[in-house]
Amino acid sequence: xxxxxxxxxxxxxxxxxxxxxxxxxxxxxxxxxxxxxxxxxxxxxxxxxxxxxxxxxxxxxxxxxxxxxxxxxxxxxxxxxxxxxxxxxxxxxxxxxxxxxxxxxxxxxxxxxxxxxxxxxxxxxxxxxxxxxxxxxxxxxxxxxxxxxxxxxxxxxxxxxxxxxxxxxxxxxxxxxxxxxxxxxxxxxxxxxxxxxxxxxxxxxxxxxxxxxxxxxxxxxxxxxxxxxxxxxxxxxxxxxxxxxxxxxxxxxxxxxxxxxxxxxxxxxxxxxxxxxxxxxxxxxxxxxxxxxxxxxxxxxxxxxxxxxxxxxxxxxxxxxxxxxxxxxxxxxxxxxxxxxxxxxxxxxxxxxxxxxxxxxxxxxxxxxxxxxxxxxxxxxxxxxxxxxxxxxxxxx
Amino acid sequence: xxxxxxxxxxxxxxxxxxxxxxxxxxxxxxxxxxxxxxxxxxxxxxxxxxxxxxxxxxxxxxxxxxxxxxxxxxxxxxxxxxxxxxxxxxxx
Numbered sequence: 411x412x413x414x415x416x417x418x419x420x421x422x423x424x425x426x427x428x429x430x431x432x433x434x435x436x437x438x439x440x441x442x443x444x445x446x447x448x449x450x451x452x453x454x455x456x457x458x459x460x461x462x463x464x465x466x467x468x469x470x471x472x473x474x475x476x477x478x479x480x481x482x483x484x485x486x487x488x489x490x491x492x493x494x495x496x497x498x499x500x501x502x503x504x505x506x507x508x509x510x511x512x513x514x515x516x517x518x519x520x521x522x523x524x525x526x527x528x529x530x531x532x533x534x535x536x537x538x539x540x541x542x543x544x545x546x547x548x549x550x551x552x553x554x555x556x557x558x559x560x561x562x563x564x565x566x567x568x569x570x571x572x573x574x575x576x577x578x579x580x581x582x583x584x585x586x587x588x589x590x591x592x593x594x595x596x597x598x599x600x601x602x603x604x605x606x607x608x609x610x611x612x613x614x615x616x617x618x619x620x621x622x623x624x625x626x627x628x629x630x631x632x633x634x635x636x637x638x639x640x641x642x643x644x645x646x647x648x649x650x651x652x653x654x655x656x657x658x659x660x661x662x663x664x665x666x667x668x669x670x671x672x673x674x675x676x677x678x679x680x681x682x683x684x685x686x687x688x689x690x691x692x693x694x695x696x697x698x699x700x701x702x703x704x705x706x707x708x709x710x711x712x713x714x715x716x717x718x719x720x721x722x723x724x725x726x727x728x729x730x731x732x733x734x735x736x737x738x739x740x741x742x743x744x745x746x747x748x749x750x751x752x753x754x755x756x757x758x759x760x761x762x763x764x765x766x767x768x769x770x771x772x773x774x775x776x777x778x779x780x781x782x783x784x785x786x787x788x789x790x791x792x793x794x795x796x797x798x799x800x801x802x803x804x805x806x807x
Numbered sequence: 808x809x810x811x812x813x814x815x816x817x818x819x820x821x822x823x824x825x826x827x828x829x830x831x832x833x834x835x836x837x838x839x840x841x842x843x844x845x846x847x848x849x850x851x852x853x854x855x856x857x858x859x860x861x862x863x864x865x866x867x868x869x870x871x872x873x874x875x876x877x878x879x880x881x882x883x884x885x886x887x888x889x890x891x892x893x894x895x896x897x898x899x
Binding site: 523524552554557584588589590591592593595596597599600603613614615616624625626628629632633636643645646656657678710711721722723724725726728 | 828830832852853855856857858860862883885886887888889890891892893
């Protein structure tokens with residue numbers, strides 16, 4: 411009974427590796443009881459008027475004592491609030507990983523794409539190196555690369571990406587029309603490996619089917635062999651079977667398909683198997699109507715304002731995985747690419763779809779941080795965003 | 808994997824005058840391979856270290872002669888890849 415009173419989000423925090431001695435909690439009492447008259451186990455910070463509850467700091471032991479009190483109805487973690495990148499970043503519970511201390515701080519991440527808008531404020535102070543492999547200069551005149559970078563690494567006040575404190579490396583391997591040659595991408599991969607990045611994002615691909623023996627796919631495998639995690643898009647050629655194209659069919663990278671923020675697979679998300687019979691993709695991530703950074707003067711997607719635009723694709727799903735890997739590497743820097751890939755797959759939320767549609771399911775940043783199998787979100791959902799506070803104060807909304 | 812995909816070989820044979828972009832995987836020293844490719848009037852665009860290969864530009868007819876070279880492991884098309892966002896026409 412006492413366990414039921416403690417939300418699963420709080421229980422996870424109490425037992426997580428490196429859990430703090432004290433936790434910030436909100437304790438809700440039964441309406442009929444006067445809170446002020448009851449002995450409180452922790453250090454009370456504030457009594458609320460709108461709901462019969464109090465915010466306090468308490469140790470795990472004190473929380474268990476509170477849960478045993480018949481006058482206590484529910485104990486939630488008192489979460490910091492953030493303004494998040496649209497809905498997708500809270501959906502994969504990246505804010506909970508931030509609250510646990512992992513924001514990707516200093517983890518070197520390379521985005522190989524159409525370049526970047528180096529003046530975008532959401533990347534300020536974190537762009538450590540840029541290299542052009544197209545002959546056009548590194549500036550993003552298409553918009554795709556800036557959008558992808560924002561999802562993985564943006565740190566805006568208005569919209570925040572998955573790993574907002576990671577270090578940014580940019581290789582322009584796709585031309586201003588959004589396409590390029592495999593040889594240019596391989597050159598970008600080599601540069602990123604030489605820069606000693608820990609993660610590489612490839613939101614690009616060609617037509618399937620494929621068996622993973624093409625030059626680009628094997629170069630991705632070789633990068634992983636050099637201890638660099640590589641996240642690649644499954645491609646947008648679904649929903650037919652065997653539509654995953656190179657480098658999505660590579661053996662060692664994490665191949666990412668797309669779903670909505672309601673965990674419905676996107677029709678366009680490419681499906682496996684590869685032409686040599688392997689299951690793909692590995693996981694899904696949100697990739698439908700994602701708002702992220704807009705390169706100055708470009709019109710990719712549906713612009714929201716001067717700094718942000720909305721777009722869909724496995725291109726948008728992939729940087730959610732890349733950012734998640736950066737979060738993990740801050741917390742667990744010794745994880746190998748194979749372990750990182752395994753962790754995202756093993757902790758994914760099973761959507762009950764075919765393995766060649768969903769892989770292991772929709773990956774979840776906080777669950778990957780915890781390293782335990784996915785459990786249903788607690789109630790109220792600890793979105794880590796303003797919405798969770800609204801649900802706490804007005805539970806019937 | 809064959810040294811060349813039958814479909815690519817047929818394409819090269821059908822239009823020998825066309826200029827083609829290829830990735831050639833080589834056995835042994837890449838530097839020596841680059842030198843030999845230049846002798847064969849093949850333009851070397853890039854050579855790689857992650858995989859033992861070079862990106863080249865040459866006529867289809869020359870590409871077919873590469874298959875006679877013992878150090879050539881595979882010849883494949885330098886395929887185009889593209890950004891995987893939907894209905895996006897980038898522009899400034």
